[in-house]
Amino acid sequence: xxxxxxxxxxxxxxxxxxxxxxxxxxxxxxxxxxxxxxxxxxxxxxxxxxxxxxxxxxxxxxxxxxxxxxxxxxxxxxxxxxxxxxxxxxxxxxxxxxxxxxxxxxxxxxxxxxxxxxxxxxxxxxxxxxxxxxxxxxxxxxxxxxxxxxxxxxxxxxxxxxxxxxxxxxxxxxxxxxxxxxxxxxxxxxxxxxx
Numbered sequence: 001x002x003x004x005x006x007x008x009x010x011x012x013x014x015x016x017x018x019x020x021x022x023x024x025x026x027x028x029x030x031x032x033x034x035x036x037x038x039x040x041x042x043x044x045x046x047x048x049x050x051x052x053x054x055x056x057x058x059x060x061x062x063x064x065x066x067x068x069x070x071x072x073x074x075x076x077x078x079x080x081x082x083x084x085x086x087x088x089x090x091x092x093x094x095x096x097x098x099x100x101x102x103x104x105x106x107x108x109x110x111x112x113x114x115x116x117x118x119x120x121x122x123x124x125x126x127x128x129x130x131x132x133x134x135x136x137x138x139x140x141x142x143x144x145x146x147x148x149x150x151x152x153x154x155x156x157x158x159x160x161x162x163x164x165x166x167x168x169x170x171x172x173x174x175x176x177x178x179x180x181x182x183x184x185x186x187x188x189x190x191x192x193x194x195x
Contacts, residue, residue, distance in 0.1 A: 041097070042098075081167070092152060104143060
């Protein structure tokens with residue numbers, strides 16, 4: 001990271017330079033995210049591919065995590081709990097992220113971490129950093145001129161498991177195009193909610 005500061009409009013600015021690539025991420029006061037002065041937009045679809053929303057990515061979008069008193073995140077379930085304890089399928093949702101002013105050839109890992117740690121994928125920084133690095137390397141090799149990151153999210157849950165009110169398993173598949181081709185990686189994580 002080169003710098004982090006607030007501009008005259010109150011926006012938080014993060015400047016990143018990695019491997020000779022420069023990116024500027026701006027978090028507007030409203031929470032909207034911009035990359036290199038262009039909005040990062042996200043279209044969300046339900047499992048039938050019906051459009052749910054089309055908006056600028058916003059860090060203040062409400063999520064279940066914000067309503068829970070406590071949350072825990074893991075790459076693997078704690079001892080004594082298995083995927084069989086999470087029987088309820090929540091279906092699949094998809095998202096298409098558009099980098100208005102960038103392509104994969106000019107995107108740093110830090111940008112993808114910022115996107116993955118926004119409310120919609122529900123990842124956290126340590127794991128997101130590892131995933132983001134892999135995604136950027138794959139996308140720059142497979143489809144460097146693309147301005148899209150598409151994601152498929154599959155979830156299932158269990159209620160009152162292992163002393164938690166709810167545990168959700170999230171499996172994500174990532175693609176370097178807007179139409180879910182050019183597979184660049186996947187990830188699995190678990191989130192437990194209490195309260």
